Amino acid sequence: MRHHAIPGTPLFDGAAAQKGLPLNRMCFSFNSAANRDAFRRDEAAYCRKFGLTPEQREAVAERDVRKLIAAGGNIYYLAKLAGIFGLGVQDIGAQQTGMSVDAFKAKLEAAGR
Amino acid sequence: MARIIGGIGTTHVPSIGKAIADGKQNDPYWSPFFRGFDRVHQWLAREKPDVAVVFYNDHGLNFFLDKLPTFAVGAAGEYRNEDEGWGIPVSKSAAGDPDLSWHLINHLVGDGFDITICQDMLVDHAVTIPMALMWPGEGAWPVRIVPISINTVQHPLPSLARCLNLGRSVGRALDACDKDIKVVVVGTGGLSHQLDGERAGFINKEFDLLCMDELARNPDALTRYTIPQFIELAGAQGVEFLNWMAMRGALTGTVSEAHRNYHIPISNTAAATMVLENVPVAKAHACTGKGAHGEGGCSGNCIKNTIAEARKPEPVSS
Numbered sequence: 001m002r003h004h005a006i007p008g009t010p011l012f013d014g015a016a017a018q019k020g021l022p023l024n025r026m027c028f029s030f031n032s033a034a035n036r037d038a039f040r041r042d043e044a045a046y047c048r049k050f051g052l053t054p055e056q057r058e059a060v061a062e063r064d065v066r067k068l069i070a071a072g073g074n075i076y077y078l079a080k081l082a083g084i085f086g087l088g089v090q091d092i093g094a095q096q097t098g099m100s101v102d103a104f105k106a107k108l109e110a111a112g113r
Numbered sequence: 114m115a116r117i118i119g120g121i122g123t124t125h126v127p128s129i130g131k132a133i134a135d136g137k138q139n140d141p142y143w144s145p146f147f148r149g150f151d152r153v154h155q156w157l158a159r160e161k162p163d164v165a166v167v168f169y170n171d172h173g174l175n176f177f178l179d180k181l182p183t184f185a186v187g188a189a190g191e192y193r194n195e196d197e198g199w200g201i202p203v204s205k206s207a208a209g210d211p212d213l214s215w216h217l218i219n220h221l222v223g224d225g226f227d228i229t230i231c232q233d234m235l236v237d238h239a240v241t242i243p244m245a246l247m248w249p250g251e252g253a254w255p256v257r258i259v260p261i262s263i264n265t266v267q268h269p270l271p272s273l274a275r276c277l278n279l280g281r282s283v284g285r286a287l288d289a290c291d292k293d294i295k296v297v298v299v300g301t302g303g304l305s306h307q308l309d310g311e312r313a314g315f316i317n318k319e320f321d322l323l324c325m326d327e328l329a330r331n332p333d334a335l336t337r338y339t340i341p342q343f344i345e346l347a348g349a350q351g352v353e354f355l356n357w358m359a360m361r362g363a364l365t366g367t368v369s370e371a372h373r374n375y376h377i378p379i380s381n382t383a384a385a386t387m388v389l390e391n392v393p394v395a396k397a398h399a400c401t402g403k404g405a406h407g408e409g410g411c412s413g414n415c416i417k418n419t420i421a422e423a424r425k426p427e428p429v430s431s
Contacts, residue, residue, distance in 0.1 A: 006345045008312030013268040017178055028177045030198040065309075075309035075349075076172040076266060080198035088128075089381050093313040104314055111316035112377030 012074050020072020023060075026050035027077035036084055065092050115213075115290035118160045118297055119371070120360045121153060122328070122387040123246055125169070125239045125301040125353075126380045130201040133245055149374025149386045150246055156371060156388055157247060162297040164210055165247075165256045166217075166283060166363065167240050168276075168356040169301045170265040172197070174237035181267050182229035184279060186221065187260040188214035192236045204241035210257035213292065217259060220286030226279055228261075236260050239356075243301045246386075256297070265302070265353050273343065274336035276355040280362020288365055288393070300360025302353025304375075305346075306382035315348045316383045321375065324354060329370040329389060332361045350382075357387075364391040 010016070017024075026047065029035045039046040047057050059067035063085055068078050075092075082092055094104035129146075132138065138147040174197050176182070188211050194204040221228050240260055248254045261283070264270060271279075280298070287296055304321040307313055324347070327334045335358065344352050361368075372388040 006312075006341060008310045009307065009315075009344065009349050010310045011268050011341070011344070011349070012266065017267055021178065024178055027198075028173050031174065031196050032198075033196060036198070066311075069309055074173075074178065074266065077178075079308070080173070083199040089308055092308065093381055096309070096313045097311060107314050108316065108378040108381060111314075111318060111383070 010069050016072045016074070018072070020056075020074060022051045022053065023056045023068070023071060023073050024077045026052065027073070027080045030080040030084065039084060063087075065095050115287045115292050115294050115296055116393060117284060117287050117364060117366065117391045118162055118295050119156075119368075119391045120298040120300065120364050120387075120389040121243075121247065122300045122303075122325075122357045122360060122385065122389075123243045124303060124379060124382060124384040124386070125242045126382050126384065127197075127199060127201050127238045127242070128380045129242050129246065130204070130238055133242075133249070134202045143379075145376045146374070146379050146384050146386075147246075149376065150249075152372040152374075153247060153386060153388055154249075157297070160297070161295065162256055163294040164213060164259065164296045165244075165299050166259045166261065166287070166296060167243065167299045167301065168261050168263060168280070168359040169236075169239035169243075170353055170356060171262050172237050172239065172266070175231070175235040176262070178267055181264055182262070183264045183271050184221075184226060185229040185231050185234075185262045186214060186218050187234040187236075187258075187262075188218060188230055188232050189234050192234055192240070192258060192260060194237065194241045195235055197237055201238060204238075204245065205253070207236065207240065207244060207254055207258045207260075208256075210259060213257075213290065213294075214259050216290055217261075217283055217286045220289065221279075221282055224282040224285070226282055234260065239301050243299055247299070261359070263355050263359060265350075265355050268340070270340050270352060271355065272336070272340060273338060273355065273358050276358040277332055277336060277362040280359035281365070282362075283359070284363035284365035287363065298360045298363040300357035302356050303347070303351055304354060304383045304385045305348045305351040307348030308350055308381060310349065312348070314381055316377055316381075317346055317348070317351075318375075318377060318383065320346045321383050321385060324357075325373060325375070325385065325387060328357060328361050328387070329368065332358065361389065364389060366391045366393040368392075
């Protein structure tokens with residue numbers, strides 16, 4: 001139940017927290033380099049180990065940030081996953097807004113003028 | 114008596130840690146931000162605080178979402194940083210001040226803030242990057258810290274008013290502390306930014322400037338925003354400003370703005386740095402514990418006295 005829907009802005013609330021727990025728990029494990037390596041070696045097995053839902057596994061396989069958020073992912077935790085794929089917050093931002101990374105950076109610069 | 118010299122607000126974007134490690138402070142992209150710390154360094158060199166109380170939010174290093182306190186106070190002798198998973202260098206540790214931590218804890222709980230007490234606590238970039246910005250260079254940081262984490266990550270979040278009042282309670286506890294120390298209060302994060310959703314990349318310069326103006330002169334005015342209203346104006350992660358609200362609350366004296374730097378963008382964020390000077394108001398004892406206090410200061414005895422007082426039988430009215 002969301003009383004204040006803000007366009008284009010997911011709020012990480014109780015519903016998202018419950019839904020996303022396995023996914024976010026997996027992302028939390030990526031604080032360890034050994035776990036990041038284990039994920040890289042066998043992504044599917046690593047996702048199974050953390051009990052990700054089919055929706056979450058698909059979103060991880062597709063590297064789709066919007067789907068990861070819809071599946072309950074918290075952006076700070078997803079950033080740890082994105083780091084494994086070599087994606088920074090501007091890459092993530094570009095992907096979610098459907099812009100090129102250069103266009104996304106230009107948008108940020110423009111906000112200062 | 115502990116003296117609150119002032120407050121510092123600063124952005125804590127992770128990529129700042131990389132820029133420091135790579136020595137990019139003078140690069141055209143970074144210098145407008147790093148130059149904003151020259152005045153901070155001068156102020157700190159002049160004021161020489163002994164302790165920094167740091168309000169921040171953890172991003173998944175010490176806390177996970179399974180057990181996430183709304184407010185948590187560190188009570189450790191040392192605060193380590195560890196691998197945060199996104200490639201920023203692991204920072205040196207910060208020294209703690211457990212006696213002062215417990216003094217604050219006693220007062221906060223006595224004051225109605227049911228905080229989580231952390232005798233072991235890792236601190237993430239939201240503490241270590243501001244420390245590296247305030248005190249750059251090699252060697253140990255010249256202050257002890259008391260980290261206080263605020264949940265800005267998993268809704269429901271505490272309100273702006275609640276965080277301002279948390280800071281005020283910390284400020285009263287510091288005013289009541291009989292240690293001869295100088296304290297700087299730090300609030301980290303923000304200002305406007307949003308990492309997630311179709312509105313990712315949202316920045317609101319006009320609102321940031323208003324927040325900084327109001328923070329200095331009339332922070333209560335900002336409590337008119339609900340959390341969703343604030344997020345609509347500042348972006349989903351702009352709500353880290355709650356840490357700045359708590360910092361401001363802890364400045365119990367006469368407050369004036371000594372320095373401000375504002376630059377867009379650093380990474381996805383409107384980067385802001387602020388120094389607020391606090392001139393203590395001459396007063397007796399600001400501790401909120403209801404019992405009698407030791408003369409001229411408080412070592413947590415007020416809490417014991419409050420408990421003793423509460424146990425006294427109620428007087429029978431005639």
